Amino acid sequence: MIDMNTNTSMDDDSGVLDEALERLHASGPERLGRLTNHAPMVVETLASRGRSGAVHRWLDLYETKLEEFPASVDPVTETNWQTALGDPRRAADWIAYFTRELAEHPWREVLAVWWPRLLPGIYGGSTHPVIRVGHTVRTLLKGAGSTPRVTELAHGLGYWAARHHPLSGIDWRPDAAEAREALASVSAISDPEGGFPHRLARVGRLPAWAAGVTDPDEARRRLAELVRAATHRYATHGHGEETMLIHAATAPNAVLRTLPALPRSLWAPSLHAAWTAAAAVTAMYPTEVPVPYVSPGRVTAEEVFERALAHGDEHVIKLADTAMDVGDEQALAAALRAVELTAP
Known part of the structure; x- marks a missing residue:
């Protein structure tokens, strides 16, 4: 667990986030060939939530999970990028490509070009790449475009490109009116065993919630509704898989955080991709018997985040971060x- 005395109430202008990101960019986006490096997402969360004093303390504890930056295979270029898409061996090549692109073009322009290319592969890396990008964009939208933060966007986009994994062949069922109802109507996959890729391959039928939405403002409203519904659902269904079901909320929230940086024409496609990701995760990790909702009582969002930080687990911290975005009682109960x- 994290020592709560590390909270010195610094904000991210202290430079702590930049220091942490520079420290992390010597590490790869994964470890053991498949597990995600969550540290960049967590340190951004701590800085954004006014807990910069805990950043290096948390990172010291997580450091044993970091691996060296991977070796390059072959440079990604404008002419060969399509063949490199979805090749996890090319992570270093992709990160180098985006580092060059972001050195030559404003970050919003690069994001606008690559977001629609990467969005169909939102499921790769268990949705972690889009979550990492969402955390980075939140910081960049504050106007803090320091070199480490722009470099972090290169790492996030590069990781997403390397782990790009589309989902096709879905049989779309009639949708429900509300996101809460649509998530409740998701059917479990036929063989809910094995890891994320094995389960993802078995996703075949999903409700087509919000399929007809094309208006950007309505898409943003529906996406916020989805984040709220998925976060609320964790309070009663999280025990079905305490870690993976968190992504049903945090992945759509990463997309929601990114919308202000994107052209409005991309908002509706972003909603549809986020819904498919949340629904797929729900189908892949079904909860047979939900537990009754329990009110968290008189507790503030800040107190909930302090408990998550004291616990220390990366997924717990990130769900608490999303719950604070939602901001209501059931979201805090989910955190x-x-x-x-979750084991500390």
Whole structure:
């Protein structure tokens, strides 16, 4: 667990986030060939939530999970990028490509070009790449375009490109009116065993929630509704898989955070991709018997985040971050449920 005395109430202007990102960019986006490096997402969360004093302390504890930056295979270029897409061996090549692109073009322009190319592969890396990008964009939208933060966007986009994994062949069922109802109507996959890629390959039928939405403002409203519904659902269904079900909320929230940086024409496609990701995760990790909702009582969002930080798990911290975005009682209950279910 994290020592709560590390909270010195610094904000990210202290330079702590930049220091942490520079420290992390010597490491690869994964470890053991498949597990995600969550540290960039967590340090951004701590800085954004006014807990910069805990950043290096948390990172010291996580450092044993970091691996060296991977070796390059062959440079990614404008002429060969399509063949390199979705090749996890090319992570270093992709990161180098985006580093060059972001040195030559404003970050919003690069994001606008690559977001629609990468969005169909939102499921790769268990949705972690889009979550990493969403955390980075949140910081960049504050106007803090320091070199380490722009470099972090290169790492996030590069990781996404390397792990790009489309999902096709979905049989779309009639949708429900509300995101809450649509998530409740998701059917479990036929063989809910094995890891994320094995389960993802078995996703075949999903409800077509919000399929007809084309208006950008309506898409943003529906995406916020989805984040709220998925976060609420964790409070009663999180025990079905305490870690992976968190992504049903955090992946759509990463997309929601990115919308202001994107052309409005990309908002509706972003909604549809986020829904498919949330629904797929729900189908892949079904909860047979939900637990009754338990009110968290008189607790503030800041107190909930402090409990998540004291717990220390990366997924718990990130769900608490999303719960604070949602901001209501059941969202806070979901964050506390993650603290309860997850081993520190």
